[in-house]
Amino acid sequence: GAVGTPPDEDGSADLKYVLEVAREVGQHMTDYLLMVTKSTVPVGTAEKVRAALQAALDARGSDLKFDVASNPEFLKEGAAIDDFMRPDRIVVGVDTRKAQDLIQKLYKPFTMNGHPVVFMDIISAEMTKYAANSMLATKISFMNDIANLCEIVGANVNMVRKGIGSDTRIGPKFIYPGAGYGGSCFPKDVKALIKTADDNKYSLAVLKAVEEVNERQKSIMYRKVAAYFDHKLVGKKIALWGLSFKPKTDDMREAPSLVVIKKFLEAGASVSAYDPAAMEEAKHKLGNSIEYVQSQYDALKNADCLVIITEWSEFKFPDFALIKKLLKNPAIFDGRNIYDANEIKKLGFDYSCIGINIKK
Numbered sequence: 001g002a003v004g005t006p007p008d009e010d011g012s013a014d015l016k017y018v019l020e021v022a023r024e025v026g027q028h029m030t031d032y033l034l035m036v037t038k039s040t041v042p043v044g045t046a047e048k049v050r051a052a053l054q055a056a057l058d059a060r061g062s063d064l065k066f067d068v069a070s071n072p073e074f075l076k077e078g079a080a081i082d083d084f085m086r087p088d089r090i091v092v093g094v095d096t097r098k099a100q101d102l103i104q105k106l107y108k109p110f111t112m113n114g115h116p117v118v119f120m121d122i123i124s125a126e127m128t129k130y131a132a133n134s135m136l137a138t139k140i141s142f143m144n145d146i147a148n149l150c151e152i153v154g155a156n157v158n159m160v161r162k163g164i165g166s167d168t169r170i171g172p173k174f175i176y177p178g179a180g181y182g183g184s185c186f187p188k189d190v191k192a193l194i195k196t197a198d199d200n201k202y203s204l205a206v207l208k209a210v211e212e213v214n215e216r217q218k219s220i221m222y223r224k225v226a227a228y229f230d231h232k233l234v235g236k237k238i239a240l241w242g243l244s245f246k247p248k249t250d251d252m253r254e255a256p257s258l259v260v261i262k263k264f265l266e267a268g269a270s271v272s273a274y275d276p277a278a279m280e281e282a283k284h285k286l287g288n289s290i291e292y293v294q295s296q297y298d299a300l301k302n303a304d305c306l307v308i309i310t311e312w313s314e315f316k317f318p319d320f321a322l323i324k325k326l327l328k329n330p331a332i333f334d335g336r337n338i339y340d341a342n343e344i345k346k347l348g349f350d351y352s353c354i355g356i357n358i359k360k
Contacts, residue, residue: 026056
């Protein structure tokens with residue numbers, strides 16, 4: 001069954017539901033079983049699960065045998081089924097031969113398709129999931145840092161990205177700069193791994209910097225707009241395209257849009273927002289502090305500029321003439337670098353994106 005692992009305030013995942021299930025299993029099991037954790041749980045969870053299950057068996061005076069295993073899933077939101085059916089690899093942590101044989105049988109259809117099952121000890125499997133997500137978050141923050149420096153010294157981050165991405169040791173994935181990462185996985189997993197290290201009196205300095213850079217990056221579009229209007233945002237209306245933390249989902253957990261909106265409102269501006277999927281979710285999170293509109297162009301009416309936070313495909317080829325007609329002021333702030341800077345300049349827009357210094 002599926003149970004939640006809500007993060008506590010300090011980043012430690014709440015395991016009470018997981019351990020509750022382990023106890024119930026121990027109270028009711030009648031034969032050998034293998035208990036597998038699928039979700040991302042803190043390093044060391046399997047041992048706690050084993051202890052809870054064993055304690056429940058001991059309380060019954062039962063000598064039934066069981067195994068625990070860790071099989072973290074590497075699913076991307078919006079692509080979960082595809083990721084499950086065609087995984088890059090399947091990571092499994094076991095500590096007995098019996099458990100390994102059982103899981104080998106379970107995954108036979110996948111291994112026949114050439115997807116490797118990587119067996120390892122349980123703690124290493126738990127660690128692998130956190131290390132993988134933290135590595136991806138690190139790539140994003142690294143590129144955002146480089147992009148900001150590119151802008152200052154006059155380099156073009158798109159060129160730099162292509163240049164480093166063609167190095168096979170680096171590769172082209174996850175090196176796109178933007179307005180920060182969000183969602184239910186990266187922020188939570190980075191925080192949890194930092195917490196695990198802190199609990200063990202070790203400081204993960206790189207990951208602490210990854211978090212810090214990301215928090216700063218979430219408000220970069222606000223800083224760009226504020227600078228453009230000489231920090232006079234009172235009474236300005238900002239059109240915002242994109243609310244979800246990434247396209248093809250309505251998930252707004254830790255979304256950069258939330259940070260940007262808060263900053264605009266604090267500075268005395270109003271916000272008119274459109275998102276193809278996340279409008280209802282936004283209403284839950286933001287109430288009536290902003291205006292919600294029915295189409296991307298409705299957001300532009302009487303707005304002083306357009307800010308793009310999520311790279312939905314609907315936003316990639318808009319009617320620029322209409323944008324120009326509707327905006328009071330032809331300014332586009334592109335937090336995901338979805339447009340070609342030169343093209344936009346030719347159309348007569350003031351344009352700002354991430355990691356490219358566009359001279360007026």
